[in-house]
Amino acid sequence: MSRSLRATWNRWRRHARRARRYALSGRWLMPMLIVLIVIAAVGATFWDPIEIRARQWRARRWLQQRDDVRAVHELRATLRKDLENTDTLLLLARAHRRLGAFTRTAGILDRAQALGGNKASIERERRLALAQAGQIRDVEPFLADMLIASGDEDPDICHAFVQGYFANLRFDMAVRLLDAWQQSFPNDVEPHFLRAYMWQSMNQEEQAITLYQEGLAKAPGRTAMRHRLAKALLNTNRLDEAERELRVCVEQAPDDADVHYWLARCAFARNALDAAARHLTAAMERQSDHLDARLLRGQILLAQGQPDKALPDLQQVVARHPYDTFAREALGRTLRGLGRHDEAKPHLDFVAEAQPNLDRLNRLLRESINKPRDAELRYEIGTILVRYGPPEDAAKWMQAVLELEPDHREAHRALAAYFESTGHAAKAFFHRARADAATRLP
Numbered sequence: 281m282s283r284s285l286r287a288t289w290n291r292w293r294r295h296a297r298r299a300r301r302y303a304l305s306g307r308w309l310m311p312m313l314i315v316l317i318v319i320a321a322v323g324a325t326f327w328d329p330i331e332i333r334a335r336q337w338r339a340r341r342w343l344q345q346r347d348d349v350r351a352v353h354e355l356r357a358t359l360r361k362d363l364e365n366t367d368t369l370l371l372l373a374r375a376h377r378r379l380g381a382f383t384r385t386a387g388i389l390d391r392a393q394a395l396g397g398n399k400a401s402i403e404r405e406r407r408l409a410l411a412q413a414g415q416i417r418d419v420e421p422f423l424a425d426m427l428i429a430s431g432d433e434d435p436d437i438c439h440a441f442v443q444g445y446f447a448n449l450r451f452d453m454a455v456r457l458l459d460a461w462q463q464s465f466p467n468d469v470e471p472h473f474l475r476a477y478m479w480q481s482m483n484q485e486e487q488a489i490t491l492y493q494e495g496l497a498k499a500p501g502r503t504a505m506r507h508r509l510a511k512a513l514l515n516t517n518r519l520d521e522a523e524r525e526l527r528v529c530v531e532q533a534p535d536d537a538d539v540h541y542w543l544a545r546c547a548f549a550r551n552a553l554d555a556a557a558r559h560l561t562a563a564m565e566r567q568s569d570h571l572d573a574r575l576l577r578g579q580i581l582l583a584q585g586q587p588d589k590a591l592p593d594l595q596q597v598v599a600r601h602p603y604d605t606f607a608r609e610a611l612g613r614t615l616r617g618l619g620r621h622d623e624a625k626p627h628l629d630f631v632a633e634a635q636p637n638l639d640r641l642n643r644l645l646r647e648s649i650n651k652p653r654d655a656e657l658r659y660e661i662g663t664i665l666v667r668y669g670p671p672e673d674a675a676k677w678m679q680a681v682l683e684l685e686p687d688h689r690e691a692h693r694a695l696a697a698y699f700e701s702t703g704h705a706a707k708a709f710f711h712r713a714r715a716d717a718a719t720r721l722p
Contacts, residue, residue, distance in 0.1 A: 332361050332368070339371050343378075346470065346502075351375040366397030370405065374436070377409045385409050404430075408440040414447030417683070435461060435468055442474055449680035451478060452652035469495040473505050476512075482645045485512045503532040510542055519546055537567035544576055553580055571597055579610050587617035598627070603668055605634050634668045641665070655684040659691055671698055687718040 335358040342351035355372040362368065369392040377385040386409070389402050404426065407419045426437050438461040445454035454474075462471040472495035480488035492509035496502060507529050513522035523546045529539040544559035557580055563573045574593040581590035594611040601607060612627035641664045644657060651657055662677030675698045681691040692715035699708035 332358055332365060335361075336367060336371060339375070343371070343375060346378075348375045348378045352379070364395050366392045366395050369395070370397060370401050373405050377405060377412060378436075378439075380412070382409050382413055400429075408437065411444040412440040414444050414679075416441070416444040416448055416450070435465055435470060439470060439474070446474075446478065446481075447676065448683050449648070449658065449676060450652060450683070451649050454478065467498070469499045469502070472498075473502070476505075476508070480508065480512055482649065483642050484646070485516050488512045489516070501532070503529055503536075506532075507536075507539060507542070514542065514545060514549065517549070519549055522546055535566055537563045537570055537573070540566065541570060541573050541576070544573070548576060548580060551583075553583055556580055571600060575604070575607050575610070578614070579606075582610060582614055582617070587614045590614050591618070601670075603670065605631050605638070605668070637664050637668050641668070653684060655681050655688060658684070659688065662691070662694060666694060671701065674698065687714075689715045689718040692718060 335354050339351045339354040339358070342348070342354060352372065352375045355368055355375060358365070358368045359372070369388050373385050373388040373392065376388065385405070389405055393399075393402050407422055407426065410416075410419045411423075420441075423437075423441060427434055430437055438457055442454050442457055442461075445451070445457065455478075458471045458475055461468070465471075472491045476488040476491035476495065479485075479491065489509060489512045492505055492512065496506055496509065499505075506525050510522045510525040510529065513519075513525065523543065526539055526543050526546065529536065530543070533539060540559050540563035544556045544563060547553075547556035547559055556576070560573055560577055560580065563570055564577075567573070575597045578590040578593035578597070581587070581593075590610070591614050594607060594614055597604065597607040598611050608627040609631045612624045612631065615621075615624035615627070641661060644661050644664075648654070648657055648661065658677050658680045662674050662681065665674035665677060675695060678691045678694045678698070681688050682695075685691075692711040696708045696711035696715060699705075699711065
């Protein structure tokens, strides 16, 4: 071996021995630990903002796709990285507002304001919350300016105001805004679904079916809309189509009790009682207090010749929904089947009395679309619903009367009775005082 090569070899061996002694001594741990801490600190400094922006971007995508629940999950994870990020708080407020959680929305907006968040964005969300909650009168004067200033966020504004118009039963204004929305954003499917919802609420199932199908052709993943389409198909006795749509819903939302309930309804309509019972069991495993499922279970047991087993479910449904003609009719037949004719008679009489009134209600609902400023028409609809419909629906129609005619005494009296029955003493007092003071307009 040459002298220079031997010298190089010896130097390498000396360095290796020193490195070995240094490693065994443990003196390398502290410098290495310091390096790791510095790397972690630098990573946190630069990585957390990147992750926050990425999560905000994903949340905006979920909001754009109207998947507000996923947006909430994404934004909560974002807040764990930075509790004081006002952009995250504003997006979270929007998601909760769209889900109808108005109290939570208000709290989040207050926090964003305290942290110095964008004042215009905070005020916008507050106005949209009022509009969506039905307090249209307070924010309607700002609608035009909000649309002019919003740019790409027009659909969100339109959606909130359309919901507010629906809540006030001002379908004429809802349709006008939907027209403008659809013209400005022709690829947005939401106007299709909202129009369908409007027609469905008016018992105009065929118009609703067409609109739901148009919307789902563009957005097949909208399970809630497919579910509503299936209901409309079932109500028009298109059982094969309804069941096909519900099967897709089961694939998309297997834990949704309502989907299994409507599959049971399809089977019951075919008189496939065993299949209906199986679907009903699946529904009640997912939601034991599903009142519609209890009604259907009672109807199935009655059809199977077991009125004694049907009785408890039907009594429970009628106790909570005394206006439900299907439940009253089933309970009447059950009591009659048990030989309790005196108890059956009031229920069967109620159904016989209700049917012509409900037929008239359907005619008036269709008429109300073409007469958006007719207060008396709305009062008549509300009066029928007071006796034969859900109390909250009757209250909405009475509120719609007051939107058109604020001094309508009978509407105030009806609302006073409603709020008294629901335990809202202050609101009941207000409407009773207005009724006492009001003079009915000619």
